[in-house]
Amino acid sequence: MIGGGQLARMSAAPAAALGIDFAVLATSEGESAAQVVRRVVLGDHDDPQALARLAANSDIVTFDHEHVPPPMLEQLLDRGVLVRPGPDALRHAQDKWHMRQTLSQMGAPVPAWARVDHPGEVSAFAEDNGWPLVLKISRGGYDGRGVWVVENETQVETLMRQTPLVDAAVWLVEEYLPFEMEISAQVARSPHGQAVAYPVVRTVQVEGMCAEVVAPAPGLDPDLALEATDLALRIAQELDVVGMLAVELFVVSGRIVVNELAMRPHNSGHWSIEGAVTSQFENHLRAVLDWPLGDPRTIAPHTVMVNVIGPDHPIPPLHEAFRHVMARDPGLHVHLYGKSVRPRRKLGHVTVVGDDLDDVLDRAHHGADYLMGVIDE
Amino acid sequence: MIGGGQLARMSAAPAAALGIDFAVLATSEGESAAQVVRRVVLGDHDDPQALARLAANSDIVTFDHEHVPPPMLEQLLDRGVLVRPGPDALRHAQDKWHMRQTLSQMGAPVPAWARVDHPGEVSAFAEDNGWPLVLKISRGGYDGRGVWVVENETQVETLMRQTPLVDAAVWLVEEYLPFEMEISAQVARSPHGQAVAYPVVRTVQVEGMCAEVVAPAPGLDPDLALEATDLALRIAQELDVVGMLAVELFVVSGRIVVNELAMRPHNSGHWSIEGAVTSQFENHLRAVLDWPLGDPRTIAPHTVMVNVIGPDHPIPPLHEAFRHVMARDPGLHVHLYGKSVRPRRKLGHVTVVGDDLDDVLDRAHHGADYLMGVIDE
Numbered sequence: 001m002i003g004g005g006q007l008a009r010m011s012a013a014p015a016a017a018l019g020i021d022f023a024v025l026a027t028s029e030g031e032s033a034a035q036v037v038r039r040v041v042l043g044d045h046d047d048p049q050a051l052a053r054l055a056a057n058s059d060i061v062t063f064d065h066e067h068v069p070p071p072m073l074e075q076l077l078d079r080g081v082l083v084r085p086g087p088d089a090l091r092h093a094q095d096k097w098h099m100r101q102t103l104s105q106m107g108a109p110v111p112a113w114a115r116v117d118h119p120g121e122v123s124a125f126a127e128d129n130g131w132p133l134v135l136k137i138s139r140g141g142y143d144g145r146g147v148w149v150v151e152n153e154t155q156v157e158t159l160m161r162q163t164p165l166v167d168a169a170v171w172l173v174e175e176y177l178p179f180e181m182e183i184s185a186q187v188a189r190s191p192h193g194q195a196v197a198y199p200v201v202r203t204v205q206v207e208g209m210c211a212e213v214v215a216p217a218p219g220l221d222p223d224l225a226l227e228a229t230d231l232a233l234r235i236a237q238e239l240d241v242v243g244m245l246a247v248e249l250f251v252v253s254g255r256i257v258v259n260e261l262a263m264r265p266h267n268s269g270h271w272s273i274e275g276a277v278t279s280q281f282e283n284h285l286r287a288v289l290d291w292p293l294g295d296p297r298t299i300a301p302h303t304v305m306v307n308v309i310g311p312d313h314p315i316p317p318l319h320e321a322f323r324h325v326m327a328r329d330p331g332l333h334v335h336l337y338g339k340s341v342r343p344r345r346k347l348g349h350v351t352v353v354g355d356d357l358d359d360v361l362d363r364a365h366h367g368a369d370y371l372m373g374v375i376d377e
Numbered sequence: 378m379i380g381g382g383q384l385a386r387m388s389a390a391p392a393a394a395l396g397i398d399f400a401v402l403a404t405s406e407g408e409s410a411a412q413v414v415r416r417v418v419l420g421d422h423d424d425p426q427a428l429a430r431l432a433a434n435s436d437i438v439t440f441d442h443e444h445v446p447p448p449m450l451e452q453l454l455d456r457g458v459l460v461r462p463g464p465d466a467l468r469h470a471q472d473k474w475h476m477r478q479t480l481s482q483m484g485a486p487v488p489a490w491a492r493v494d495h496p497g498e499v500s501a502f503a504e505d506n507g508w509p510l511v512l513k514i515s516r517g518g519y520d521g522r523g524v525w526v527v528e529n530e531t532q533v534e535t536l537m538r539q540t541p542l543v544d545a546a547v548w549l550v551e552e553y554l555p556f557e558m559e560i561s562a563q564v565a566r567s568p569h570g571q572a573v574a575y576p577v578v579r580t581v582q583v584e585g586m587c588a589e590v591v592a593p594a595p596g597l598d599p600d601l602a603l604e605a606t607d608l609a610l611r612i613a614q615e616l617d618v619v620g621m622l623a624v625e626l627f628v629v630s631g632r633i634v635v636n637e638l639a640m641r642p643h644n645s646g647h648w649s650i651e652g653a654v655t656s657q658f659e660n661h662l663r664a665v666l667d668w669p670l671g672d673p674r675t676i677a678p679h680t681v682m683v684n685v686i687g688p689d690h691p692i693p694p695l696h697e698a699f700r701h702v703m704a705r706d707p708g709l710h711v712h713l714y715g716k717s718v719r720p721r722r723k724l725g726h727v728t729v730v731g732d733d734l735d736d737v738l739d740r741a742h743h744g745a746d747y748l749m750g751v752i753d754e
Contacts, residue, residue, distance in 0.1 A: 009393060010393075010394075012389070012390070012393060012413065013389070013390035013393065013394075015413075016386060016387075016389060016390065016412075016413040016715075017387075017390075017710075017711065017712045017713070018699075018711060018712075018713060019695065019696065019713030019714075019715055019725070021412075022413075034415070035393075035398075035415055036389065036392075036393040036399075036414075036415050037413075037415060038411070038412055038413050038414060038415055038417070040415070196707075277707075277708050277730075278707070278708075286703070291699050291700065291703055292699075292700060292703035292704035292707065293703075293707065294703070294707050294708070295707040295708040299676055299677070299730070300676070318396065319396065322395075322668050322669075323668060323669060326663070326668055326669035326670075326671070327669035330573075330654075330655070330669065330670065330671050330672040331654050331655075331671070331672040333394075334394065334395060335394045335395075336394070336395060336396030337396075338393075338396055348396070353654075353676070
């Protein structure tokens with residue numbers, strides 16, 4: 001697996017259970033997955049020699065993130081390594097311009113959008129779609145980085161002047177959608193075409209970062225849930241995705257609109273470790289190995305996952321909070337990623353599974369809030 | 378954790394989730410846990426230097442097996458390392474003579490038993506208890522090794538002559554109990570005295586090895602289940618156990634009788650990975666770290682675990698069977714231990730969780746039987 005973050009770290013458990021010889025390419029010994037996986041190859045994801053070292057001992061390569069340049073993936077293919085998902089599929093998760101073009105061609109529901117090179121083009125787009133608008137860089141953003149809500153041309157000018165475009169990124173502008181809900185539809189798909197769909201979940205983003213996930217999405221119109229699932233399965237097939245695909249969508253005025261794609265295990269699926277029969281991490285591995293996929297269904301009426309995100313204020317070591325949160329709630333599932341505390345950094349998450357949604361929400365938020373030092377009782 | 382077997386391997390997942398800096402002492406790079414854990418100390422469990430190397434980087438030491446000689450554990454304590462469970466508790470799992478003495482003193486239900494040095498003493502014991510009898514070596518046995526059912530003094534003479542006693546082991550003789558059921562009561566206990574009890578499970582042993590576990594034990598009189606749980610909690614407290622304790626019991630003529638003790642995660646608790654809110658592996662770690670314990674309750678009416686044991690006949694690599702068992706049953710949970718196939722070796726296990734016991738039993742046995750090459754469809 002290329003990348004040593006928390007997604008690789010959480011993939012280690014099913015890899016061990018399934019007897020998979022699992023290695024990660026990590027940038028340092030201290031990176032999240034490198035702390036817990038036996039076979040670590042040190043190096044950068046955009047260093048051809050590091051990729052070659054990983055590939056030399058791997059039959060199949062997959063990803064913890066989407067940042068490997070496509071030409072380097074082609075080189076891995078040339079070496080006879082199976083790259084899953086392949087570069088052609090992955091490009092849609094690497095480049096929002098490419099994604100928007102393909103989804104538009106498919107007839108998938110997307111916001112009004114345009115590629116722009118100059119602030120004047122954004123203003124022209126605003127004449128049809130009004131302000132505010134969403135300005136994005138097509139490549140390299142994550143967790144809210146590389147996405148801005150803009151109110152006027154002056155803001156656009158400043159942003160476009162101050163933000164360098166690298167790696168063939170382009171500017172995109174999209175209509176601003178005052179959504180009622182954000183949802184995520186996750187599917188796993190194998191090279192031989194089998195696919196399974198997880199229940200559609202509700203996600204809450206704070207400052208562009210995933211904060212809370214509820215599975216299944218409470219209050220979501222069942223027809224829209226089915227539509228989102230169908231769409232995710234169709235995207236997986238048409239883009240030839242192998243592994244997990246997350247389709248992040250807005251619910252706006254009773255319809256769904258695609259926001260983002262991710263082709264790997266995704267924050268909106270962490271709930272599945274405890275809340276589904278087969279977790280997204282196991283199904284990602286089974287898919288990339290072309291093994292039959294596991295049951296994605298829930299084991300209980302409600303599962304809530306809340307991220308533990310580094311606060312702006314200093315907090316004690318997270319383990320010091322365990323005594324309180326574990327004693328208060330023996331059913332709380334705590335996951336830490338082995339990272340030092342920094343503001344706005346995903347440090348871990350908690351999950352609660354149960355029958356009563358309000359209770360499950362309260363418990364998950366209490367656990368996360370206590371770990372983040374937001375509450376102290 | 379001292380020992381690099383499958384119990385250490387399965388402990389790695391909750392160790393990573395809880396952000397525990399987890400190391401194993403393994404005899405080789407290829408040992409089960411050494412394949413998947415980042416920090417491996419190579420060496421033997423009875424090599425003081427190897428133990429010192431592990432201890433040099435550990436605050437707390439615990440166990441994958443009971444084979445470390447007590448004086449070496451005392452040396453670790455002298456170095457300031459916390460050893461959990463401690464040598465005084467662990468001795469009861471290391472030496473059946475010690476265990477029988479203590480349980481008898483506690484008034485716990487045990488079979489009639491005696492320490493014997495000569496075949497004639499076994500025959501004298503038979504005068505009160507009849508043949509067959511159970512002859513045991515007090516130390517070093519596992520998975521049916523070191524335990525024999527004997528029918529007459531000639532067999533006893535042969536066994537006692539052919540079997541060397543090492544490590545201060547002694548011979549024990551016990552009455553043979555024609556049990557109706559074997560059960561296991563597992564509890565986790567912390568240094569500060571908190572304890573939680575898993576539901577009592579039914580175990581089926583084949584040739585002295587655990588073959589099947591059903592949680593909770595079907596058909597077990599609820600009063601006996603409560604009695605077994607109370608007894609396990611009492612043993613944990615009186616012996617000052619820290620971590621998981623498994624009390625293996627016979628149900629005979631409507632009463633329970635203690636057969637064995639284990640002070641570590643135990644084969645009778647593997648079902649808890651998917652079938653309980655908090656697994657035995659996580660609760661063992663939480664207990665030895667003196668963190669509050671997790672909820673041991675089941676998440677569904679029935680969980681069945683079946684061991685995958687190396688057959689006497691050659692079989693293809695286990696992964697080749699995945700395509701069939703996973704396609705046939707997407708809800709099957711497969712765990713492999715990374716071991717080469719040898720007869721009578723525990724290679725892995727499968728678990729199924731569900732509402733209908735017969736269905737869950739059928740599915741788990743089908744998965745295990747197919748993996749073991751017992752069936753081919």
